[in-house]
Amino acid sequence: MRRRRFLELGAALAAVPAAASAAAQGSLATTGDRAAQAFDVDFIADGRPLAPGDYAQLLMRLADEGRIRADDYSNGGIVEELEERFAALLGQESAVFVPTGTLANHLAVRRLAGSRGRVLVPADSHLYCDSGDCAQRLSGLNLVPLGAGRPCYDVADLVQAVQRSGEGRVATPVGALVVETPVRRHLDRMVRDEELRAITQFARANDIRTHLDGARIFVQSAHTGTSPADYGRAFDTVYTSLWKCFNAPSGAVLAGAKRFTAGLFHERRMFGGSLPAAWPFAAVALHFVDTFLDEYGRALARSRTLFAALERRGGVRVEHLTDGTHIVRLHLGSLDPVRLRRALAVRGVRVPEGSDGIVLLRINPTLADAPADLETRFLEALAEAA
Incomplete structure (x- = not known):
């Protein structure tokens, strides 16, 4: 990537008015809070919130260091480097960049199911609830939801579903199944390792292909302590997000065996997903991926110190969810959540709006290098919210 060409993009990004960033924060901006990137600690994002100017400066530095090679419609260049890196990290032979997780999940089940178009999915999964029936409407698949109200189905649910599929008046074998973990609609609770093993063992024994929606599998x-590679290699395919943990503006990676990814870029393009230039997404994700687990580990340790200080204060309670990951509930008791949010904002701490006396705090790498007086800032804000 030549610096002269990149300067034009960098100038355009950096020129985005600050007002646009504030407007994008919605109700946060109306309280007089600062834009997200101005906070020392952020309890809303999965990763590190970056403003347009932050992206421009980072990409400029990476370009100056010769670390960006342009792609051609999402093929080659630094995108190929990204695919190779994430294939290894996810325990698979090969990977393909796609612009969104929605498309990644769709392409996975489309290829895995093949002519056996019945696909078993968690009833509360992103693919079933938040993808506009894309697999059904665009690929003619029949998604069968299991385990409603729970993070995931169990093997007993699978046994029943497979029996029904095979014993009908017209046998309709199951082609694939999907597991999502952590589960967004269940506050990012995770499916336990032993449950994942039982599901994948059942699938192999019954010739059912498996896909892991691992948008936040690094969390x-x-x-x-189980590596992303160990999670990924247990499934035929696995997807992970590039923006949730690795701060890219958008993007996802779908990984699997070479025979699975061979020619997949044609289907990606058929669904409008072959971006003419995907290098900005790839460059940012590659920059952050190798430090995420270390930074998140330090953030998790820092959060324990903070939450212990809040518990000692009294009047509030920190609830760690069963099978939870990076989301905790802060029970405010009689405190005013609006006043707390504003008091924290002026002290450089961003939290989401509360509901029913509870604020959901999301642990992320911004906590890894949190200021030493974070506990003091929180305690002062709690006092103002009383």
Whole structure:
């Protein structure tokens, strides 16, 4: 990537008015809080919130260091480097960049199921609830939801579903199944390792292909000690997000065996997903991926110190969720959540809006290098919210 060409992009990004960033913060901006990137600690994002100017400066530095090679419609260059890196990290032979996780999940089940178009999915999964029935409407698949109200189905649910599929008047074998973990609609609770093993063992025994929606699988790895590669290689395919943990503006990686990814870029383009230039997404994700687990580990340790100080104060309670990962509930008791949010904002700490006396705090790498007086800032804000 030549510096002269990149200067034009950098100038355009840096020229985005500050007002646009503030407007994007919605109700946060209306309280007089600062834009997200101005906070010392952020309890809303999965990763590090970056403003347009932050992206421009980072990409400029990476370009000056010769670390960006342009791609051609999402093929080659630094995108190929990204695919190779994430394939290794996810325990698979090969990987393909796609612009969104929605498309990654769709392409996975489309290829895995093949002519056996029945796919078993968690009833509360992103693919079933938040993807506009894309697999059904665009690929003719039949998604069968299991385990409603729970983070995931169990093997007993699978046994029943497979029996029903095979014993109908017209046998309709199951082609694939999907597991999502951590589970967004269940506050990023994780499916336990032993449950994942039982599901994948059942699938192999019944000739069912498996896909892991691992948008935040690196977060789960930090909590369990099981590597992303060990999670990924247990499934036929695995997807992870590039923006949730690795701060890219957008993007995802879908990994699997070479026979799975061969020619997949054609289907990516058919669905409008072959971006003419994907190098900005790849460059940012590659910059952050190798430090995420270390930074998140330090952030997790720092959060324990903070939460212990809040508990000692009294009047509030920190609730760690069963099978939880990076989200905790802060119970405010009689404190005013609006006043607390504003008091923290002026002290450089960003938290989401509360509901029913509870604020959801999300642990992320901004805590890894939090200021030494973070506990003092919180305690002062709590006093103002009383």
